[in-house]
Amino acid sequence: MADIQGSYDDLFVAVPRALAELLDGGDVGGSVAVFVDGEPVVDVWGGFADAGRTVPWERDTLVNVYSVTKTMTALCALVLADRGALDPDAPVARYWPEFAAAGKDGVLVRHLLSHTAGLPDWEGPVEELYGWEAATARLAAQAPRWEPGSAAGYHSLTQGFLVGEVVRRITGRSVGAFFADEVAGPLGADFHIGLAAEHDRRVALTVPPPGLDEEYTAGSAAADGEAGTGTAIRVRDGNSVAWRRAQIPAASGFGNARSVALVQSAMACSGTVRGTRLLSPAGCERAWQEQFSGDDRVLGMPARYGLGYGLFGTTYGWGGWGGSLVMIEPEARAVVAYVTNQMREPAAGQRGLELVMSAYDGLLGLRA
Incomplete structure (x- = not known):
């Protein structure tokens, strides 16, 4: 069985066992964290x-978590909303006047957060992603x-650019800087949107x-018979130095399971983690107020969206992309996070869900 490092409560022995099974099954590396009450x-x-399996995964290893980054960007917006600086029901153009062009004067901030703004695809070259x-x-x-607001499309x-520019217009700081100053810094979380060169070694x-190489791409074609116009992102792009340095707040966050779970514990614990208050309980509840439920016309499957988060029953x-995952259980004040450097196809997310399920017995045991 694969060697698993770290620590865990005896009630949660199924979690490291599940990670070991994934590694024994061919995965290269990964980390898992379960936080309850912020710990x-x-x-x-x-x-x-x-x-090449020559460099062991260490406690402080970082990995690109791709779209898990969206939950970090959403948290920044929710913090601003809780402070009264951002109104989710306001037109985006209130904060970003140029955005009103091409018939977008009626797009609301909540449309950006719930994938209903009608701007699902990146229609430019990959290189433009690196310049804000x-x-x-x-x-x-x-x-x-x-x-x-009439439909959703992932x-x-x-x-990340849409929400991030609203954050920048309000605060005068990039979303990466705001996140570092107002979220990761106060919590001591090792998560980065825009990775500095000093962290490359990790x-x-x-x-x-x-069986595939770095030309493997994220799917960009839309469903419902629509032609996908988005630029395909290759693994090669995600592994580039340019990607790491850029702030692509929907997809270029770097962290580990511990940092993801720590940050999102703010949402699980009514806004306060380890004595640090990021937002109010009411501010947290905004995240799971349903904005859309139905078929996502880009993903081609049913979806439910709150403000910046996907809704899955009570979680x-x-x-x-590739398999990293975070799930928040507000009733249990718990977060389960999994990050990996190993992509799989199809059903990459299935591994993460298996790890989430492996934590449930432990969560039930804590309630007993």
């Missing part, structure tokens, strides 16, 4: 940080693909699915 009851890792002004100017000029790359590069959270 770790599981903090484990194992495997390797490189495709070029990316946001292109999005400001685009016309919506559908009547905003904004895989665009959501990064576990993404490993493509077995909420989101997953990233």
Whole structure:
């Protein structure tokens, strides 16, 4: 059985066992954390940080969590809303006047957070993702693909720029700087939107699915017979230095399971973690107020969206390309996070869900 490092409460022995099974089954490396009341009851890792399996995954190894980053960007917006600086029901153009172009004057902030703004695809070259002004100017000029608020279509790359520019217009800081100053810094969380060169040595590069190489791309075609116009993102792009340095707040966050679970514990614990208050209980509840329920016209499957988070029964959270995942259980004041450098296809998210389920017996045991 794979060697698992870290610590865990005896009630949660199924979690490290599940991680070991994934590594024994061929995964390269990963980490899992379960936090309850803002404290770790599981903090484990194992495997390797490189495709050649020569560099062990360490306690402080970082990995690109792709769309799990959306939950961090959403938290920034929710913090601003809780402070009264951002109104989710306001037109985006109130904060970002140029955004009103091309018939977008009726797009509301909550539409950005719930994938209903009608701007789901990135229609420019990959290189423009690395420059904030070029990316946001292109999005400001685009016309919506559908009547905003009338339908949902997953904004895989665009959501971070859209929400992030609103954050920047309000605060004068990039979303990465705001997150570092107002969220990660106060909590002591090792999560980064825009990774500094000093952390490169700790990064576990993404490993493509077995049998595929770094040209493997994220799907960009839309469902419902629509032509997907989005630029496909390759594993090669996600592993580039340019990607790490850029702030792509929907997809370029770097962290480990511990940091993801710590940050999102703010949402699980009514806004306060380890004595640090990020937002109020009412501010947390905004996240799971349903904004859309139905078929996502980009994903081609049923989806429920709150403000920045996917809704799944009584839990909420989101997953990233390749398999990383975070799920929040507000009733149990718990968060389960899994990050990995190993992509799988199909059903990459299934591994994360298995790890989430492995934590449930322990959560039930704590209630007993």
